[in-house]
Amino acid sequence: MPTVCLFTRDLRVHDQPVLHAAAEQGDGQVVPLFVVDIAIEGYRVPNRARFLAESLADLDAGLRDAGAGLVVRWGEVAAQVAAVADAVDATAVHVAGDVSAYAGRRRRALEEALGDRELVVHDAVVTVVSPGTVTPASGDHFKVFTPYHRKWAGLEIREPLDPPEDLRLPAGVRAGDVPAPADLADGPTAPDLLPGGERAARARLDDWLDRIDEYARGQDLPARDGTSRLSPYLHFGCLSPTEVARRAGTESEAAVQFVRQLAWRDFHHQTLAAVPRAATRDYRDRGDRWRRDDDEFAAWADGRTGVPIVDAGMRQLHHEGWMHNRLRLITGSFLTKSLYLDWRLGARHFLDHLVDGDVANNQMNWQWVAGTGTDTRPNRVLNPITQAKRYDPDGAFVRRWVPELAALEGTRIHEPWKHRGSHDLDYPEPVVDLEQAGAAFRAARGA
Template identity: 60%
Template sequence: YAVFTPYHRAWQRTPRRTVLGAPRALDTPDGIGGESLQPTGPLSPALPPGGETAARRRWRRWDVDAYADVHDDLAADGTSRLSPYLHFGCLSATELTAGALQRGGPGAEAFVRQLAWRDFHHQVLAARPDAAHRDYRARDDHWHRDEREAEAWRQGRTGYPIVDAGMRQLAEEGWMHNRARLLTAGFLTKSLYLDWRIGAAHFLSLLVDGDVADNQLNWQWVAGTGTDTRPNRVLNPLRQADRYDPDGAYVRRWVPELAHLPGPAVHRPWLHDADYPAPLITPDALTERFRRGRGLD
């Protein structure tokens, strides 16, 4: 399958094995395990606690019923935050799927659908291992090169507070809300038109759930080189901010130098009295770029 929707239909019809207990021992492939799993770069200061016990506590306490309504609300922070535990195998997706389906309801259904995305990306990468570093669908992009812009994006100093908030959450927690991942990745690839590999490498160096399949294929989905059936989709950072952080609370949490700006004013510091970096690309230039379509002139 190269498209998620038919994959998901088949995934839902597929019989599941029963949930098994933890294995007594694991055989890992040569060269994997122990020190090779230790991070090499600097660690984010606010990483979640590791291990199965912490994972199960989180799963017990998290409100899956609210998920369908709150999963895109940046300030509500209402997603499961189970991704690091899934990535390291502290919890199995089979067990979570079984638990959620037993509970039922729109929240559980929406949550299980996200677990199907995880399987989808893993299976796409298994079929196309080159997608870890090459375009899944080449679109003849001639990415712009600008190390100053790339570095401002990494540092959370693009001048767009909603983008900067996401990048700072990543640096602090080693994790970022999915909506923020979408809009920060969209900003790098579609607003700045910088190569998705630059962003994917930065994410992988910091994400505690950093996973080659989920990271690279989500990046490619956003960049328009992946499995998305609408590769020209653009995410306007200001519209995303108004929609998913309508009161500006997420930005004020992560960008303290703008905390004095009330409500949604925080999304447009250039209109207010604020000491903040000027936008790397002005909102007018951004609108014009989106109107013209892909690429830079």
């Protein structure tokens, strides 16, 4: 009898445990199903809408190569899945486990809607290691990354699964009608958004593994292409994090550092799984009484703060739907610790633009940089000028994204307000005095 494979954030055919198990149980007769639930805010964000639509089209092509195709339905997930399961008299529905509050509600709704039909939830599909696998001697989750990583790195990672063959859609089921981006969201996308889909993901992974040694030298230098840019593909599941970890290996220091980032990703998922409220509330309450200044927030969001490295990062975000990790730290610290504005404002803005916007990683990284999360030095303030001179020493990154400052030479570009005498700069004064802001933040924290 047929089964249903419900795709969520695992839009691939390579190393796809959910599809593999569903096909095995159904003896190849399976309904590969994706439900467009318009209640999900992420579907209404143009960048992610386009990436999702391209990923679904590519998934459909991969499934057709295997003999089936993607079945698309619109509406409330549990009701649509139950209707499909009833129509084909499915024995079971298979789905990947996930940690968001939405995923939890979806699972409970599926259990109720399916009645006597079996719901099989697969762990370690969205992550390398599922939440709850790596735990401390006391407590339900690790609160600090280093001991978590020590245990994580000691686990044996399973072998990736081959893509399926000889899939068959049950009689009367038609594949197709994959949504176009405009069906999901209105509005323009970032001009240089990465293409969605498993084929693009695997091509980028192949290219990255050929030059992974660059990671050790260039991971913190935003002007260099020294990072993988695989995060959007991991977020949508166009790539298996398990396969990425296996293929990267541990043969070089650069590979070890890169795989460590996958462990960070798993760490944030286990944190949110254990403390779901951390998606919207402080993981550790620091007693903050965040300021409210709409003009300063708008300056930050638009890349017009008068601090070049911050503005460069925000402009990259708007142009690419992606931001270099070092800039995520710098722009996040500036918003929360220099402007002392609520981390939730920044997290929301990032989710509106980042194609890799992921509740676990986005929210927990924002909490880390705000000092309300798992950072063991919660009151540290990243001085953006010091950071810029260290990680963009010749100003190449700032010149690319803040061209109105291109006439300034060397590190002078990072402090343009000191050099206005010799240049007519169409660039604002800083919205805040960095030294005074850092002192005010530490005073507010009682540090």
